[in-house]
Structures are given as structure tokens and as C-alpha cells.
Amino acid sequence: MPSTLSRRYILGRVSLYGGAILLALWTLAPLYLIALAAFSTRQATFQWPKPFLPTDFSIDTMQFFVNSRGVLDSVRNSIIVALLTIAGSLVLGAPGGYALARFRFRGKEGISLGLLISKMFPTAILSIPLAVTFLQLDLYDSLWGVALVHIAMALPFVIIVTAGIFVGVPRDLEEVAQTLGCNRLQAFLRVVLPLALPGLAAAAIFTFVISWNEVFAATILTLRNRTLPAQVLSGLNDSPLYYRYAGGFFMIVPALIFIFLIRRYLLNLWGNIVR
């Protein structure tokens, strides 16, 4: 009896780890392969059959991509837009999140529902009319214009995520600070903010990812001042394969880093997003 039990246990463990590893391979394989493709020579793109080990490692393709016209500018643009998006959505959204977390007020349910609904809107329905408006306002082909749309897209998420973060800071701490001589703002700055900072940083990174990856609005709203995804997308059909591989890999790298940085917050950020 004990031996059958332990055999069942071992069998269970084996299938557990086997399954887990299989799924990990499924997730990692494309990442490995695109890295392999991006770090081969340009000629190797047309080689067939391809090697599965980095036998001809080369930065030739990446060099070509980075030196292509508009790429470095687009990377810079992407970073600027993402930073503007972080700043804008946190400055606008965090106070709202705080209000939802701390106060009971008339209209709160309505606002929460509104946020929920505004996350539903397709990017297209925002970007197309805004492209038309921005043309009139001279915001077309400007990074500000793209950042505004990205803020609009990120804002509902940021409010909900920051509300969750502020709920996690006990109200008592703020109140005790008030009895110890702080006004509301001081209590927030000295007590709530330091405690919320890791969560807010994670929210900022999350916002960066939204902006860094966004392609539809960025392409529609720009012509020369492309962000990186817009740059890659607009030239997708008439650029060589190795250019695309390098571009794809380039876009993926920050994702890997950021997911690692905010791994502790994964479930809070993405998991509860729809609530």
C-alpha cells in the first residue's frame, strides 16, 4: 500500500513538472528563436535549414537595424512618449485612485462603472477622430498627441491599480499622522506615499509597457515622428526579414526586463484589471 501511494505521488510530481516545463518551453521557444534570428548575420536569414544553436552569433543584423534610418529616433520617441504617458497618467490618475480608495462619496459607483466601461473602448474609436482633431490643432505627428492618446488608454487602468495600492495602506496610519501634527497633504506625503511607492513604481512600469507596445494610435497619429512600433509596422511589408526580426527582438527586450522587475505585482496589475 505505501509503495503504490508513493508511486502515485511520484507519477503526480513527474506529470506536474513535465506539464510545467512543456508549457514553459512553449512560452520561451519563440523568444529564443527570435533572439537567435536577431543575432545572426543578415545572410543567415535566408539560410535553410537553420541551425538551432547560436553557431554563427553576430550583431550584424542588430547593427543594421539600429543604423537604419529613423530607428534610433523612433526608439527615442517611444521612450519620450512612454515617459509622458507615465507622468500624465499617474499625475491625473493617482489622485483619482486615492479618492476612490479613501472616501465614500455620492457618485462613486457611477465613476467606478464609467472607468470599467472606458477600458472597453477600442483604440480605433479613439485614435481616428483624434487624428482628425489633432490635424486641426497642429498636434498631428507630434509626440504629445500620441502621449495624450496613450494617457487616455492607460488612465482607467492606472486609477484602478492605484486605488488598489492605496487601499493597501491602512487608513489608521494616515489618521495617526494627522493626530501627530500633519495636515492631510503632509500625512499623504510622509506616510502614504513612501508606503505606496513600490506599488506606484510597478504601476508606472505597467503604464510604460502599455505605451511602449501600442501601435495602432501611434501609427495613425504620426507620419515622421514615429514611435518604434509605428516605425516597424509602417515599413513592415517592404522591409527585409532581418530588419523585422531585429525590430521584433528590440521591442521584446524591455518587456522581459519589466516583467522581471514587477514580478511581485503581476497578479495585482494584470490579474485584477477587469474588476
Added chain:
Amino acid sequence: MRVKSETILPYSLLVPTLIFVILLIVVPIGQAFLLAFQAPDSSFTFAHFQKMANDTSFGDALRFTFLLLIFIVPMQVVLAIIMALLIHTRFKGHTLFLYIYAIPLAISDLAAGIAWLSIFTERGYLNSILNQLGIFDKPFLFLSYQNLPAMFGTIVVAESWRATAIVMTILLAGLQVIPRDYFEAADVFGATTLKRTLFVVLPLLRPSLQNALIIRTIFAFQTFAVVFALAGRVIPVLAGESYNWYVANRNPNIAAAYAVLVLIFTVAATWFYLHFFQTSAAEAGYD
């Protein structure tokens, strides 16, 4: 005085956001409808929609968008449930696997499309491995209009790969809310792992599943960059058509008509899920 400032405070914290939302979400949506329904003389018209519907790509775009939805969403959900349940057993090293499974969260559909392009392209990695296994001696053209089902399949695979992570995190977050007692109670009654999953875990996961389905369906209607990367314009989709009408044809009216159509589908799908699942508060009692 103080009483008053206390009541006003939450509103004043929300005012900047509300103004921004009105200017950059509410007004544009109104404008989108105007673009889609307004004739040059400002009168109401269905002309843009008629032109959209008469376009040769429209039928295909509609069909492919829904086909993608039908294939991608179930695949993602099944994969994500398996991943989430695996992680939730908290086996040794599960945090590493969670990190790995979550990586695609931060990868754009464009980048995902390109990554899979390196696999599915004529001289790509899939053909290389098929060749080395001796299955084909010549590359198989996955990404050719002559093999439309294969091409469609590559999109399903790429998009499932990318977005499974989102579904998984939503489900995992939902799993963590379920008190462990439920699992233990099932153990006490001698439930096998399979039975426990089917009859205890999945019903309790229904609210999260609903959320995941809503968000995935919404995004599935917007799929476009991954399709562009793998299929160019051979497989049209609704969001892609909207993009093309604006960028290539410089026609914001028809682009807006497509956008409105996507919005209508989005709302309808959300309503469908909310109606279809109908999780009552009492049923989700732990929530």
C-alpha cells in the same frame, strides 16, 4: 468650513481625470460617430457604412475577425486554466514558472507576430525542424495565400501564445481569492484531482473566467498587428481595415465606420457574457 472641504476633496481629486476623460475619450467617441454617420453637408447618412459593406474586403474582414475569436479564445482559456492550476499547486519553483508564463504579458502583438514570423516563414525555424525530422524535404509555405488555413492557423498560434498570459493572470488572481478551505473540503470528501477541478475549482472561478473572457473578446476584436506581421493584407480583419482606410486611403469616415462597428461588437460581446454567465453576488459568496 472644514466639513465642506472634506466633502469636496474626493471630487476635486477626480476632476482633472474627469476633464481629461471627457476631452480624450467621450468627445472622440462622439466624433467617431459623427464621422461614421455624417454626410459632408452634416446630414445623417448611412453612406459610409454602405461603402464599407460594399468593399471587397469587408466580408472577409468580418469573417476572419469572428473566426479568430472562435479559435483563439477557447485555446487561450484552456491553456491558461492549465497554467493557472499548475502554478496554484505552489510546487517548488512555481514562482520561476509564473514569471516565464507571464513574459508574453508585456509583449506587443506586433512583436509577437514577428517572433512567430521567424518560425513560420518559408525558411524559418519550423520548416527547419520539419526538415531535420525528415518530414518535408522542401519548405512548406505556411504563410502563403495558397495555404489560407495554414496561414490562419499561424495567427491563431501566435495570438494564443501572446494573450494566454493575460487570461492566466486573471484566473490566478481569481484562484487566490478562493479560500483554501474549499480545496481541503473537497479533499476530505475524497475528491480526485480531476473531479475537484471540474466540480469545485471551475465553478468558483466563474467570475474570473467571465472577466477573462470579456477582456479577451474585446481585444480579439482589435487584433490587427499580429495579423499584419504574419499575413500582410491577405487576411483582412476589422481593426486592420479601419487602419488601412485611414492610413492608405485617407478616408476617416470609413475608418470611423469600422471603428464604430468594432465598438458595437465589443458592447454586444460584453453584454452577452454578462448575461450568459450571470454570476450572482450570492453565488460568488467569497467575493
Added chain:
Amino acid sequence: MAGIRFQSIRKVFGKTVAADSVSLEIRDGEFMVLLGPSGCGKTTLLRCLAGLEHVDGGRVFIGDRDVTDRAPRDRRIAMVFQSYAVFPHLTVFDNIAFGLKMQGRPRDEIKRRVEESARLLELTDFLKRYPAQLSGGQRQRVAVARAIVMQAAVLLMDEPLSNLDALLRLQMRAELKRLHQEIKATTIYVTHDQVEALSLGDRIAVMQSGRIVQCDVPMNIYDYPANKFVGGFIGTPPMNFLPGVVHANGDGPTVVVGESHLAPAPAFAHALSAKNGEPILLGIRPENLTLAPNQQANTIRARVRVVEPLGSHKLLTMQVGTEISKVSVAPDQRVAPNEDVWLHFDPEKIRWMDAATGEAISATVE
């Protein structure tokens, strides 16, 4: 140092009235306990005093200052929260120093005063630690030290001991009493624990559904509860209640309980005579009931149901007619379950109450 005055305080949350026109005066240096079950409004009253809630009516005075519309920081109060609310991102030193730093005190004064209150609460060895490295009891001490270092006129404590385990709670209770004797700040202490209230309070204000039902020194609260609620809330086990009917004749009133006639103490003769024929409630504490060997004046037949030896005394559960009464007897009292005994009621210790309202009937002083 300052006294406190609540003047017709009203506070409503939605449809719940948390404070219903509460008036209360607390003397300078007094230790006042607000006691009541959860939801009775005691914490709300404290928070109104701290300025963390805004009253819907009435005024709050600290000393002779009307602080009703002042922010918490302008009230010269210090508060200890039930959750301790120790700042997790600050060391013990910085936690205690927080308020002094907000006041912009000079560095050496801060150091001196923090070290002094740390010594008072035996925290000197922990000043460099973070709250996460402390036990629950130590965190509680930090919260107290952080409040007393302010040398505020008024010290507010909201159930400060309720999150501690039983032994630690006993210890800290004595500590807090000693502390109050040393610093003599006017203290308002909220608790639902009647033992804490009796042990700590100079006076106790018992609250029920947003009102103060009795405010008096502990022994009066214990011996002379103002109504059935107070008698039933205070004491372990609480006061026993038995229904009876008043019979008034020429010799003065008697109260019929079951088959027995009890003669009330002379001070109540007048008040009870007026209630001839009416139902009445008899309240008596378990320790004021004794076992009598045979039928005597003021005895009632009762049957022993349960005997619980508790070391210092024996607790008996008795059936008196259809009612259950608890009786506390000496540990060496010989008594067995299902034994029929005579219970003697000490007339001087009986609290008579109106059967309908539960209000105590006051003695007439002649």
C-alpha cells in the same frame, strides 16, 4: 492639561445614529473609560474628539477651547489606535519622534524626549529596529510611546489592548495605569472589555446605541447599574435577573418571586409600594446570593444544575423556577448537581428594576 466637554454631540452614518446627543464632561487629569458593546458609538465619540470625524451637531471643548471645527493636529491630542498604526517604514525612534519632528522641535530635544518615553515603555533597546522586527506587544508600546512623547493635554486610546494575547493584556493594563499615574494626562479610553474598564477608569461612561446610559465611578457602576443593560454588561458572570410581582399591604411591600416573598430593603419600601400589583425585575450579582441550610426570610427554592470549581470560588448554575441564575460561592462549599437548595437574597444588594423599561428604581432617602 485640560478637561473635555462634549455638548450634545450628534453623529450619523447613513441611517445609523452613532452618537445621539451625547453630553459628557471629563475633568482635567481624569482617566475616563468609554465602555460598551461594539457598535454602541464609543469609538465614534472618541474620533469626534480627535477630529477624525466631523460631528453632525453639538460642540466639543478641550479645556475652554471650542475645537469642534479644528483639524486633528490643532487639538493638542495624542491618540493610540487599536491597530497600533505604527509606521512600517520608520524605525522605532522615528516613529516616536514623528510628532515632535512635525512640530519642528530641535534635534537634541527630540532625542531627549524620545529616549525618555522609550525608557518609560522599556523600548530603549529597540529604537533602531523597524516595526516588522517587533512583537505585537512591542509595537503596542511604540504606539503608546509615540502618543505620550507629545505631552499632549489629552491622551486618547481606542481599544489599545484588544489585539494582545490574554497574558500580555493583563500586564499592559497595569502598565497603562502606572503610566497614567505618572504623566497624569487627561485620558479617554475606549474598550468593550468591562474588566479593563473597572480596573483602569476613574470613571466609566457606559454607552448603548449612541447614548451614554450611565457615567459613574467603577464601583457604583458595578453595584448600582442604572438599568438592566448595564447590570447585564458588567460583571463576569453578569447580574442575575428574576421577574417578580409587587404586593403592597399594610406592613410595607413584598415582592413575590416564584413561591417566595422577598422583603425589599427599607429604602425601597416607598418606591415599590407605589407599584402594587405590577411586575418588577429583581437584579442581583452572583456573589450576593448565598446558600441557606433551610427556608428563611428572603430565600427561594432552587435546584443546582451545574457546579464549576474555579479555584478562588465555585460557580453554580441554578434553576430558579423557570429562570437560570449564576451563584458564586466559597470554594469549600459542599454542593452537588441536582441538589435542591435554598438561595438567600441579601435585600441590601438587590437592584430593583422596572419590568417594562429595565430602568433601575432609585432608593428614596428619608
